[in-house]
Amino acid sequence: xxTLSPINIKLNFxxxxxxxxxxxxxxxxxxxxxxxxxxxxxxxxxxxxxAQLTVDLDFLSKTILVTEDNYFNVSVTLANHGxxxxxxxxxxxxxxxxxxxxxxxxxxxxxxxHACYDLExxxxxxxxxxxxxxxxxxSSTTFQSSFRVAKDFEWNDKISLTVTxxxxxxxxxxxxxxxxxxxxxxQIRMALTVNEDxxxxxxxxxxxxxxxxxxxxxxIDNTGFKDFPVNVSILLPTxxxxxxxxxxxxxxxxxxxxxxSIQPDLKKHEQSCxxxxxxxxxxxxxxxxxxxSGVELSLVGKVHFKDLRQHxxxxxxxxxxxxxxxxVKFWSLxxxxxxPKRFVLxxxxxxxxxxxxxxPQKAGMCKDNDPTIKCTNVRVEFIIPPNKLLIxxxxxxxxxxLLIxxxxxxxxxxxxKRKTMEYYQEQEDxxxxxxxxxxxxxxxxxxxxxxxxxxxxxxxxxxxxxxLLDAEKTNGPLESDIKDSSENVxxxxxxxxxxxxxx
Numbered sequence: 297x298x299t300l301s302p303i304n305i306k307l308n309f310x311x312x313x314x315x316x317x318x319x320x321x322x323x324x325x326x327x328x329x330x331x332x333x334x335x336x337x338x339x340x341x342x343x344x345x346x347a348q349l350t351v352d353l354d355f356l357s358k359t360i361l362v363t364e365d366n367y368f369n370v371s372v373t374l375a376n377h378g379x380x381x382x383x384x385x386x387x388x389x390x391x392x393x394x395x396x397x398x399x400x401x402x403x404x405x406x407x408x409x410h411a412c413y414d415l416e417x418x419x420x421x422x423x424x425x426x427x428x429x430x431x432x433x434x435s436s437t438t439f440q441s442s443f444r445v446a447k448d449f450e451w452n453d454k455i456s457l458t459v460t461x462x463x464x465x466x467x468x469x470x471x472x473x474x475x476x477x478x479x480x481x482x483q484i485r486m487a488l489t490v491n492e493d494x495x496x497x498x499x500x501x502x503x504x505x506x507x508x509x510x511x512x513x514x515x516i517d518n519t520g521f522k523d524f525p526v527n528v529s530i531l532l533p534t535x536x537x538x539x540x541x542x543x544x545x546x547x548x549x550x551x552x553x554x555x556x557s558i559q560p561d562l563k564k565h566e567q568s569c570x571x572x573x574x575x576x577x578x579x580x581x582x583x584x585x586x587x588x589s590g591v592e593l594s595l596v597g598k599v600h601f602k603d604l605r606q607h608x609x610x611x612x613x614x615x616x617x618x619x620x621x622x623x624v625k626f627w628s629l630x631x632x633x634x635x636p637k638r639f640v641l642x643x644x645x646x647x648x649x650x651x652x653x654x655x656p657q658k659a660g661m662c663k664d665n666d667p668t669i670k671c672t673n674v675r676v677e678f679i680i681p682p683n684k685l686l687i688x689x690x691x692x693x694x695x696x697x698l699l700i701x702x703x704x705x706x707x708x709x710x711x712x713k714r715k716t717m718e719y720y721q722e723q724e725d726x727x728x729x730x731x732x733x734x735x736x737x738x739x740x741x742x743x744x745x746x747x748x749x750x751x752x753x754x755x756x757x758x759x760x761x762x763x764l765l766d767a768e769k770t771n772g773p774l775e776s777d778i779k780d781s782s783e784n785v786x787x788x789x790x791x792x793x794x795x796x797x798x799x
Contacts, residue, residue, distance in 0.1 A: 301429065302332040302333055302334035302335065303332070303333045303334075303335075304330065304331070304332055305330070305331040305332075305333060306328065306329070306330050306331075307328065307329040307330075307331070308327060308328050309321065309325075309326070309327040309328065309329070310327060337379075337380070339379050340378075340379060345378075345379035345380050345382075345465050346378050346379055346465060346466065346467060347376055347378045347379055347380065347381030347382070347384070347431070347433075347463045347465050347466040348376065348377040348378030348379075348466070348467075349374065349375070349376055349377075349378075349381060349384065349461035349462070349463060349466055349472050350374075350375045350377060350461070350472050351372065351373065351374055351375075351386070351459050351460070351461040351472050351473065351474050352372070352373040352375075352474060353370065353371070353372055353457065353459045353474045353475075353476050354370070354371040354372075354373075355369075355370060355371075355476065355478050356369040356370065356371055356440075357369070358478075358479075359478060359479045359480065359481045359640075360445060360451075360455065360478055360479070360480045360481070361445070361481055361482075361483055361640065362445055362446075362447050362449075362451055362480060362481065362482045362483065362522075363445075363447060363482075363483035363642075364447055364521065366444075366445045366447075366483075367397065367442050367443065367444055367445065368394060368442070368443045368444075368445050369440055369441070369442050369443075370440070370441045370442075370443070370457065371402070371438060371439070371440055371441075372386065372388075372438070372439045372440075372441055372459050373436065373437070373438045373439075374386055374426060374431075374436070374437050374439070374461050375435070375436040375437075376431055376432070376433055376434065376435050376436075377434070378433065378466075379433050379465070380430050380431070380432055380433050380465075381430070381431040381432075381433075381463035381465065381466065382429055382430055382431075382463055382464045382465045383425075383428060383429055383463055383464040384425070384426045384427060384428070384431035384461070384462070384463040385423055385424065385425055385426065385461075385462050385463070386410075386423075386424045386426055386439075386459065386460070386461055387421065387422070387423050387424075387459070387460040387461075387462065388421070388422045388424075388441065388457070388458070388459050388460075389420060389421055389457065389458040389459075389460075390420055390421075390422075390443060390455075390457050390458075391420060391449075391451075391455045391456075391457075392419045392420050392449065393445065393446045393449035393451055393455070394420075394443040394444070394445060394446070394455075394457075395419075395443060395444045395446065396412070396414065396422040396441070396442075396443055397442040397443055397444050398441070398442050399412050399424055399439050399440070399441045399442075400439065400440055401437060401438070401439055402438050402439065402440050403437070403438040404435075404436070404437040404438070405434070405435055405436045405437070406432065406435055408426065408427050408431075408435070408437045409426075409427055409428070410424050410425065410426050410427070410439070411424065411425050411428075412424035412425075431463065447521060447522075451480040451482075452480065453479060453480060453637075453638065454477045454478065454479050454480060455477065455478060455480055456475055456476070456477045457475070457476060457477075457478070458473060458474070458475040459473065459474055459475075460472070460473040461473070479637065481637075481638060481639060481640045482522045482524065482638065482639050482640070483520065483522075483639075483640055483641075483642055484518070484520045484522055484524050484634070484639045484640070484641055484642065485518070485519040485520035485641070485642045486516065486517065486518060486519065486520070486526075486585070486632065486641060486667060486668075487516075487517040487519055487667070488514065488515070488516055488517075488630060488632065488667065488668075488669075488670035489514070489515045489517070489670070490512065490513065490514060490515075490670065490672050491513035491514075491515060491592075493513065494511060494512050494513050494672065495509065495510060495511040495512075496510070496512065496672060496673065496674045496675060497674075497675050497676075497677075498510065498599050498674075498675075498676045498677070499677050499678075499679070500601050500676070500677070500678040500679070501678070501679050501680075501681070502605055502608045502680055502681070505601060505605055507543065507598040507599060507600040508598065508599055509596065509597075509598060510542070510595075510596065510597050510598065510599050510674060511594065511595070511596050512594070512595040512596075512628055512672050512674070513592060513593075513594050513595075514530075514592070514593045514594075514595070514630050514670060514672075515590055515591070515592050515593075516528070516585065516590055516591050516592075516593070516632060517589070517590035518585040518586060518587055518588065518589055518590065519588065520587060520588075520642070521587050521588075522587060522639075523584055523585065523586050523587050524584070524585055524634060524635075524638075524639050525582050525583065525584050525585070525634070525635070526582070526583060526585055526632050526633065526634050527579070527580070527581075527582050527632070527633040527634075528554075528556075528579070528580040528583070528593065528630070528631070528632055528633075529559070529577055529578065529579040529580070529630075529631050529633070530547055530556075530577070530578045530579075530593075530595055530628060530629065530630050530631075531575060531576075531577055531628070531629040531631070532545060532575065532576055532577075532578065532595065532597070532628050532629075533574065533575045533626050533627075534574050534575065534576055535574040536624050536626055536676070537622075537624050538601070538622045538624055538678065539601060539602045539603065539607065540599060540600070540601055540602075540624050540676055541599075541600050541602065542597050542598070542599055542600075543597065543598050543600050544597055544598045545576070545578070545595070545596065545597030545598075546578070546595075546596060546597070547578045547580065547593055547594065547595055547596075548593070548594045548596065549580065549583075549591065549592075549593050549594075550591055550592040550593070550594075551591075553583050553591055554580045554581045554582070554583040555580065555581050556578050556579065556580040556581075556593075557578070557579065558576055558577070558578055558579075559576075559577040559578070559579040578595075580593070593630070595628055599674075599676055601678055607680075608620075608680045611680065615680075616682065616683045616686055617682055617683070617686070617687060617690075618682060619679070619680050619681050619682040620679075620680040621677065621678065621679045621680065622677070622678050623675065623676070623677045624675075624676045624677075625673055625674070625675050625676075626673075626674055626676075627671045627672065627673055627674070628671070628672045628674060629669065629670075629671050630669065630670040630671070630672075631668065631669055632668050632669075633668070634668075641667060641668065
């Protein structure tokens with residue numbers, strides 16, 4: 297209800313039949329009267345109302361997030377602590393990157409109407425009329441104002457927003473206003489991947505103990521709409537288990553977009569490297585990730601097993617028959633840093649700090665839900681094959697020993713004794729006594745035994761005669777044979793002499 301404007305009362309005077317009337321209306325007098333009857337004003341002093349407006353401004357978020365199709369909300373409170381306020385307005389000043397969207401009442405002490413309008417060719421100001429024409433005394437209303445955020449606008453690190461409350465009957469020297477600043481952040485999107493042609497498995501043998509190449513290819517993609525600078529660092533352990541070590545390591549950046557060098561200070565990465573492993577950090581200079589593009593980084597190095605052949609020669613004796621193998625797993629960690637005050641990564645959840653002296657795998661630094669870290673597992677294996685020559689010699693020796701043992705056992709059991717006539721006689725006597733009758737002389741059996749004995753003797757003499765014949769062929773007749781032959785000759789000569797005398 298409009299209680300500011302007075303009530304207008306308009307009276308028109310006219311006379312319908314002036315001839316028959318005893319009174320006549322003066323034609324020169326006014327035939328119209330206008331009266332204004334004002335409403336009663338509840339003013340504190342001298343019937344003059346003075347409004348006392350106060351405004352309060354509060355941001356509903358900690359920062360303005362610049363991203364696609366995003367809105368920024370502000371809470372504005374307008375209160376009148378004085379008399380009724382006439383023609384009350386609420387004016388908002390904001391940077392051109394914001395465009396006013398709407399104003400709605402969230403809390404009010406009494407029903408409050410409002411209407412907002414933009415000014416022509418003015419992009420940073422919006423004026424809203426509040427409960428026109430009268431904003432009652434002791435009224436308080438909280439509004440929520442929404443602004444659309446332009447992603448293509450060049451934003452500063454911070455922006456300021458000003459809200460002003462004004463009325464026709466407020467003290468001009470006490471116009472209430474409030475200004476607040478808020479930081480601006482760009483939302484960025486980033487993806488870290490490892491290429492498929494990465495070499496992460498290495499195999500060492502005694503036949504090929506030379507250092508082998510390790511090649512890990514990382515790719516950093518900017519999938520968002522905004523260019524942003526990043527700092528890249530790679531953590532790599534150099535001293536590993538089983539006397540493995542990484543040597544000649546370096547980072548190569550695609551198209552030489554930046555240069556990388558070894559960082560001597562490891563204090564920032566102590567939580568990522570266990571104390572038993574000596575680690576290095578290769579840090580690259582800041583580079584710009586352009587929107588919808590990426591950059592590739594290659595971590596190259598040589599993995600070396602110190603004195604593998606000497607280690608194979610010094611292994612335990614029993615392991616030379618079975619061989620030995622071992623495996624070492626280590627992580628190379630890629631960390632991408634950006635300015636968290638200026639940029640915020642989409643869907644980035646802050647991870648809890650890792651316990652000190654835990655490797656990245658145990659501490660959880662290599663979890664997939666942290667988009668700023670990418671870990672690659674490198675597996676190194678060494679194989680020492682069994683000693684084939686030792687196995688062959690051991691088998692031959694054990695076989696020979698077993699043969700000797702079996703021969704001795706068979707000899708002890710009498711398997712190699714010759715069965716003579718006495719043996720058969722003893723067996724026959726034994727059988728006879730078991731049958732309860734004395735052994736009878738069996739001439740056939742005795743003759744058979746004699747023939748067997750003579751055959752054995754002849755078989756023993758035949759080799760001796762054969763040896764004598766072989767010796768005569770080789771060395772000539774033996775002295776004993778010569779002596780026997782000479783005696784035979786002398787004997788025959790002596791026999792022939794008497795025969796000649798008789799003749």
